[in-house]
Amino acid sequence: MMLRSTAGRRAVATAATAVSLALALAACSGTTKDSVGEGSAKSGRTAKADPDAPLKKGLKLAFLPKQINNPYEKIVDDAGIAAAGEFGGTGKEVGPSDAGASSQVSYINTLIQQRQDAILVAANDPNAVCGPLKQAMKKGIKVVAYDSDTAKDCRQLFINQASSEQIGRGLVQHLGEQIGYKGRIAILSATQNATNQNTWIGFMQDELKLPRYKDMKLVKVAYGDDADQKSFQQTQGLMQAYPDLKGIISPTTVGIAAAARYLSDSSYKGKVVLNGLGTPNQMRKYVKDGTVEQFSLWNPEELGYLGSYAAAALASGRITGAQGEKFKAGRLGEYTVGKDGEVILGKPTVFDRGNIDKFDF
C-alpha cells in the first residue's frame, strides 16, 4: 500500500528473492540446533586438592549479588565480608542496580581486571554470565555461585541455601496444613527466569500432585520481579482475579513482604493465608498483627558466611570443587561438597509468633 513506486516494488522483490535464496540455502545445509553436537562438558577441576593447605592470608573476595539494593542479598554479602575478616582476607560487594540478564557481565570483567582471588555470584541468568566467569576461572580466579546458580561448568561451587526440594515441598506442606488442604492457591514469584524460584516452584507443583492435595488447586504463578511496588500490584491483581483464594506462597523476601503489606490493609486480612520465604525483620510486624502466621527462611547470614569460607578453601587449594571433598567453615563446622559441586547450608527455619523475636536480620 505504501510501496506504490517502482523503486519500492523492486526493493520488495529483491528482499523476497534474498529470503527465498536464504531459505533454499538453509534447506541444503546450515547450522541448526540438531546439527550442533553437545559441547564437551569439561570442567576446570583438574587441579589436585590439598586438604591440609593453610588458608591463605590476604585473600580478596568479591560478592556480586543479583542487584545491590536487594535487602536480602545485602545481609548475605555483609556476613560474607565479615567472615573474610576472620581468616585475614578482605571482601567487597559490587553489582548492578537492576536484575537484568546481562547487567552482571560488566562487573565480572572488572573483577577479573582487579585480580580478585574469588568471585561469589548470585546469577540473574545462568548462561549470560557464563562466558566471563569461564574467563575468570581460566585466569585462576575461583568462582562460587550462591543463592542462584549459574550453569554448572561456569563455577566451581554452588552454595545452596537448603535443598531446593526441601524448600519447595516444605512450603506447600506448611500451607496445606494452614488451609486444611482445601481451596485455590497462588504463587507470587520474583522474575520469570530466576533459577532458584523456578526450581522451588517445580517442586511445589510436584508436591501438589500427591493425593493429599487433591482439593488444593494452584491457579496462578504471578511475577513481581522482586520489585516491591510490582509485587504489591500483583497481589492486588491475584485477589481481584480470584476473590475466593485461600492461600498465597511467595518464595521471595521482596514478594512476601509486599503481599503482606497489601493483605494487612485489605479485607482479606486473616482470610487469606500467606506463607513463603521472608526475613524476620521485614515480617515481624505482619506476624504480630496477624496477617501472617508463619514463614520460612534459612539464615542468610550463615549463607554468606559459608560462601566466604568455601571461596577461601578453594582459593587456598584445600578443595577443588570435586564431590566428597570436605572443608571447615569456621563456627559452622565441616561441610562436604556434594554432586555437581553443590554445598547445602541446611534446613530452613520456620519463623512464627513464638520465635521471631529471637532473630534480628
Place this chain on the structure above:
Amino acid sequence: MGTSAETRQAADAARTGRGRAARVRSAALRWDTAVGVLLVAVLVAGLGTTDGFGSGENLAFAFNDIVEVAVIALPMTLLVVAGQVDLSVASMLGLGSALTGALWNAGWAFETIVPVVLLAGVAGGLLNGWLVTRVGLPSLAVTIGTLALYRGLASVVLGSDAVTDFPRTYADWTVDTTTVPGTFVTYPVLLFAVLAMVTGIVLHATALGRSLFAIGSQEEAAYFAGIRVKRIKLLLFVVTGLFASFAGVLFTLRYGSARADNGLGFEMLVIASVLLGGVDFDGGKGTVFGAVAGVLLIGVLKNLLTLNDIANEVQVIVTGLLLVASVLTPRVIAAVLERRHRRSTADGPS
C-alpha cells in the same frame, strides 16, 4: 497551497533557518570535538589512575560491551538529525533476540534465522515509518506505542524462556576474548567501525545526508526544495529497525542467551549517547563523529567507574549530568553568540 506569498514565506524561513543553522553549526562542531577530547582525556586519566584499565583485554571488553548500543546509535543519529526519534529500538532488539531463540528452538538453520530476523526489523521499521509519514503522527508518540508493541510481541514469541544452546563457535566471534589478531579490537567492534564509516559518508558526503539536515531544520522548506521528505523518513525508520534487529542477533550471541527482555531500557542509552555526541534533539545538526564519541565516552566511563568500584547509582548520575550538559552547553553557546551578534549589529553605524 503554493501561492507566491506562501512560497516566499517558506523560502524566507529556509534562509533564516540556514543562517541560524550555520551559526549553531559552529557551536555544534565545537561541542562534538569537545566530546572527542573528553573521551581521550578519560582514556588517558584511566591509564594513569586505574590498574587493569589499559590492558588490551579490558579495552576489548569495554568497547565490546556497548557494541549493540553503538550499532543502533548510528541510524538513530540520522533520525535525530532529520528531527525524528525512534524509541522502539530496544524492543526491536528484544524481538530480534526472541525470534532468534524461538526459531533456533524450532530447529531452523542459523543462516535462515538471521535474514528472517532482519526482515522482522525491516517490517517493524516500516510500521513506524508508515505511521509517521502516512498517518502523520509524531515519531515520539508512534514509537512509544511500538516500544510496548514490539516488546509484547517478543514475549509472545518466546515467552519467559531463555534459549541458550547456541553453538560455541558463534559466541566465540562475538565475545571480547576473540580479537582481530594483534589488536584489542573485537569483531563486533570492527563491524561497528565499518558501519560507522558508511554512516558518516552517507550523512556528511551525500545528497541524502544534506537532505536529512534540511528536513531536520525546516521540513516544509525541504519539501518545497524538492526533497522527498516522506520517502526519506520512511527509509530512515526502516534502516533503524534493520539495525536494531541486527543488534538483537549480536546481543543474543554475545551473552549466549536469547530472551524477550534482552536490552530492556537500551533506547535511553542510545538516545543519551547520540545527544551527548552533540546531535540536536530538535534536528538539523549533528555529526556521526560526535555520536560515536558520545557512545564510546559512555562505555569507557562506565568501565572506568566500575573498575574503581563506584556504585551503580553514581554511574547513572554521572551519565545523567553529562547528558544535561550536552543538551545545555550548545544552547548556552548559541545564546551567547546570538546576543553578541545582536549587540554588534546594534552598535554598528545606522
